[in-house]
Amino acid sequence: MSARPAAVVVERACKHYGRANKQDYKPVLVNLDMTVEKGIIYGLLGPSGCGKTTLLSCIVGRRKLDSGNIWVLGGRPGEKGSGVPGPRVGYMPQDIALVGEFTVRDAISYFGRIYGMKSAKLKERFDFLSSLLELSPEGRLIKSLSGGQQRRVSLAAALVHEPELLILDEPTVGLDPVLRERIWEFLAELARGGTTVIITTHYIDETKQAHKIGLLRDGQLLAEDSPEELLRKFDCDTLEDAFLKLALRQHELPRRRATLTASPDVIPEGIPNGVDSRYVSREDFNVVTSSTDILTTKEKPKDCKGGRSKARYKAVFIKSIQQFSRHPGGLVFSILFPIIQIVAFFSAIGHDPRGLQLAVVNEETAFSPYGHDICRNSSLQPIVRIEEEDTCEQYMLSCWFLEEMEKKELYQIPYNTTDEAKQAVASGKLYGALYFRRNFSDALATRVREGEVVDDVIDDSSISVWVDVSNHQITNFIKSQLHKTYSSFTKRTMRACGRPEDLAQMPVRFQDPVYGKMDTQMVWFMAPGIMITIIFFLPAVVTSTLLIGDRLEGVWERSAVAGVKPKEMLNVHIALQAAVIVLQTAEMMALSFLGYGMPSEGSVVTCGLLLFLQGICGMCYGFLLSIYCSSYTMSFFVATGSFYPMILLCGILWPLEGMSTGLRIIALTLPFTIPSKSLRDIMEKGSSFTEPSVYYGFLVTLAWIVLTLGLCFLRLRFKKT
Numbered sequence: 231m232s233a234r235p236a237a238v239v240v241e242r243a244c245k246h247y248g249r250a251n252k253q254d255y256k257p258v259l260v261n262l263d264m265t266v267e268k269g270i271i272y273g274l275l276g277p278s279g280c281g282k283t284t285l286l287s288c289i290v291g292r293r294k295l296d297s298g299n300i301w302v303l304g305g306r307p308g309e310k311g312s313g314v315p316g317p318r319v320g321y322m323p324q325d326i327a328l329v330g331e332f333t334v335r336d337a338i339s340y341f342g343r344i345y346g347m348k349s350a351k352l353k354e355r356f357d358f359l360s361s362l363l364e365l366s367p368e369g370r371l372i373k374s375l376s377g378g379q380q381r382r383v384s385l386a387a388a389l390v391h392e393p394e395l396l397i398l399d400e401p402t403v404g405l406d407p408v409l410r411e412r413i414w415e416f417l418a419e420l421a422r423g424g425t426t427v428i429i430t431t432h433y434i435d436e437t438k439q440a441h442k443i444g445l446l447r448d449g450q451l452l453a454e455d456s457p458e459e460l461l462r463k464f465d466c467d468t469l470e471d472a473f474l475k476l477a478l479r480q481h482e483l484p485r486r487r488a489t490l491t492a493s494p495d496v497i498p499e500g501i502p503n504g505v506d507s508r509y510v511s512r513e514d515f516n517v518v519t520s521s522t523d524i525l526t527t528k529e530k531p532k533d534c535k536g537g538r539s540k541a542r543y544k545a546v547f548i549k550s551i552q553q554f555s556r557h558p559g560g561l562v563f564s565i566l567f568p569i570i571q572i573v574a575f576f577s578a579i580g581h582d583p584r585g586l587q588l589a590v591v592n593e594e595t596a597f598s599p600y601g602h603d604i605c606r607n608s609s610l611q612p613i614v615r616i617e618e619e620d621t622c623e624q625y626m627l628s629c630w631f632l633e634e635m636e637k638k639e640l641y642q643i644p645y646n647t648t649d650e651a652k653q654a655v656a657s658g659k660l661y662g663a664l665y666f667r668r669n670f671s672d673a674l675a676t677r678v679r680e681g682e683v684v685d686d687v688i689d690d691s692s693i694s695v696w697v698d699v700s701n702h703q704i705t706n707f708i709k710s711q712l713h714k715t716y717s718s719f720t721k722r723t724m725r726a727c728g729r730p731e732d733l734a735q736m737p738v739r740f741q742d743p744v745y746g747k748m749d750t751q752m753v754w755f756m757a758p759g760i761m762i763t764i765i766f767f768l769p770a771v772v773t774s775t776l777l778i779g780d781r782l783e784g785v786w787e788r789s790a791v792a793g794v795k796p797k798e799m800l801n802v803h804i805a806l807q808a809a810v811i812v813l814q815t816a817e818m819m820a821l822s823f824l825g826y827g828m829p830s831e832g833s834v835v836t837c838g839l840l841l842f843l844q845g846i847c848g849m850c851y852g853f854l855l856s857i858y859c860s861s862y863t864m865s866f867f868v869a870t871g872s873f874y875p876m877i878l879l880c881g882i883l884w885p886l887e888g889m890s891t892g893l894r895i896i897a898l899t900l901p902f903t904i905p906s907k908s909l910r911d912i913m914e915k916g917s918s919f920t921e922p923s924v925y926y927g928f929l930v931t932l933a934w935i936v937l938t939l940g941l942c943f944l945r946l947r948f949k950k951t
């Protein structure tokens with residue numbers, strides 16, 4: 231009997247989940263020993279939840295043991311130069327772990343590309359595996375396949391590069407018996423050719439074809455032997471019976487002695503759980519002599535230099551493009567959403583309300599000979615100048631006021647009494663009510679002429695206004711329009727009376743503005759902040775969704791086992807997102823500046839750069855969400871919960887000057903607040919990069935990028951796997 235070298239040795243492995251002394255504490259592997267010789271099929275059996283997947287993920291280097299050792303193909307998984315994770319291993323996880331938007335061919339090609347396979351070889355392997363595993367037509371999307379069909383593609387993806395070590399987590403679940411048989415035959419053929427296979431399955435019967443079976447229970451291997459030996463030692467006809475006996479024996483014996491390493495009949499005291507030269511079974515199955523063999527026979531891994539980094543970048547790049555382009559929602563969201571948002575913003579925000587109606591109770595006209603119609607009389611002259619006396623007579627001045635009011639888009643609906651008018655406002659039919667007293671014109675003339683008048687004259691010359699203040703914007707608009715109406719009304723009357731136009735104007739005069747135009751619009755104020763929120767929000771959502779998707783579907787994990795480094799995945803994502811952000815920035819700026827005539831006094835390049843960096847900042851925020859949130863729902867809650875306060879506090883909805891000092895300090899530290907002001911200063915004031923108001927915006931953006939990346943790094947660095 232010659233000793234075979236070991237492909238995998240696990241020595242006194244311990245692994246738990248959860249926190250010590252807490253309810254979620256769960257020991258999964260307890261001083262577990264396992265040896266898998268090269269060129270054998272090793273069937274790993276055990277009840278659901280006993281730790282098979284955990285053990286496999288430690289073997290492929292995706293999880294770390296709490297204590298103990300693992301050697302795989304002459305090295306330690308995860309160690310530099312070990313080649314594991316990497317192309318030496320073919321891993322089929324329990325979950326499908328393939329991108330739903332892949333076609334059957336894409337899925338297999340993705341892994342082939344990661345391993346740097348040439349197109350001709352890839353095609354040859356695809357054709358072979360397609361016929362062996364009866365794969366669905368190559369153009370079908372993975373997400374449209376049944377569970378069994380997806381599983382076969384997943385198996386093909388693990389086999390595509392003919393690895394030295396195959397780790398298959400329940401590859402035959404849901405497949406028909408003929409196909410299962412064919413797969414086992416194929417695995418046996420691979421083993422004969424030198425490939426080592428570790429396979430978990432729920433079909434105990436299948437494992438008869440394995441060279442060695444390990445029965446995992448309560449964190450330890452109860453037995454590790456060839457099927458024939460197990461049947462012989464337990465004197466059973468079936469493996470089920472043998473396992474039943476083993477399980478019963480485990481319960482009967484004290485735990486310390488429960489692990490069966492040799493004969494079930496003789497459990498020697500004090501023997502280490504280490505592997506030994508005891509596995510004598512099939513004629514062609516020789517054994518490893520000790521776990522140290524694997525160290526002494528340490529070989530040089532075939533691919534340990536990272537020379538395939540370019541191939542991996544290419545594979546991940548093609549994957550991301552396929553994922554993106556086959557996701558119509560994602561495309562629409564990324565490309566059209568900025569346009570839709572900007573169009574919606576400029577179309578909906580900042581325009582004056584139109585067609586507002588006010589109830590008017592005009593006792594001045596009501597008691598005239600023509601009633602309210604007197605205002606429509608073209609021969610009506612509210613002001614008649616008497617040159618000789620250098621005075622004016624006034625009559626029905628309310629008609630002029632109402633005329634000026636209609637020019638300001640406030641329309642009158644006549645009412646007879648103030649109660650009726652107020653009722654119309656209270657019922658929501660109209661936005662406000664105006665009331666002119668019977669001798670409005672005389673009282674106004676007396677008030678202007680004499681200056682010092684009794685209260686009755688002041689009352690009679692005043693227009694009473696009741697407004698519905700429940701709509702703040704409309705109330706403000708009505709107030710502003712009534713002030714403008716008064717201004718144009720007094721100018722008109724003064725002019726008609728031969729007096730200086732501005733005589734009765736408010737004695738406050740607004741000169742030319744220092745920055746911007748006198749008739750500046752609300753949208754120009756809000757637009758920079760809106761552009762920043764859009765460019766921040768989109769990459770954050772896209773990044774968190776894609777990365778959480780990849781992680782939950784197991785694509786990230788599986789790619790990592792194939793040798794793709796997190797850095798490579800992230801770099802590809804950053805490159806693609808950066809390209810999309812450039813496009814989004816260009817779209818938004820073109821639409822705002824050229825389409826909607828937004829003022830741009832400063833450098834367009836500086837505007838673009840700030841917007842681009844805000845997009846990158848949003849993407850980093852997306853990384854943070856994807857790393858700290860365990861599900862889409864969680865990420866959605868955190869994203870919504872954080873975006874709203876950021877928008878509310880960034881000063882585009884309400885000035886920071888209206889906030890308390892503490893809140894203002896918080897607002898200023900948020901990612902949009904100072905950058906929004908910087909962008910506005912560039913656009914409206916023409917400020918340059920060297921001015922603090924601009925470079926502060928850049929500094930805040932960069933600080934957020936560093937902070938979010940730092941938090942991601944800390945989580946990845948210290949997260950226990």
Ligand SMILES: Nc1ncnc2c1ncn2[C@@H]1O[C@H](COP(=O)(O)OP(=O)(O)OP(=O)(O)O)[C@@H](O)[C@H]1O
Nearest residue numbers: 247248256258277278279280281282283284285324
């Ligand atoms: N990330 C995790 N956090 C906490 N507990 C976990 C985690 N992963 C697995 N477990 C728990 O560890 C135990 C072993 O899980 P594992 O997936 O390794 O079992 P398994 O033998 O592969 O099960 P199955 O045959 O059903 O796939 C289970 O009780 C499981 O609930």
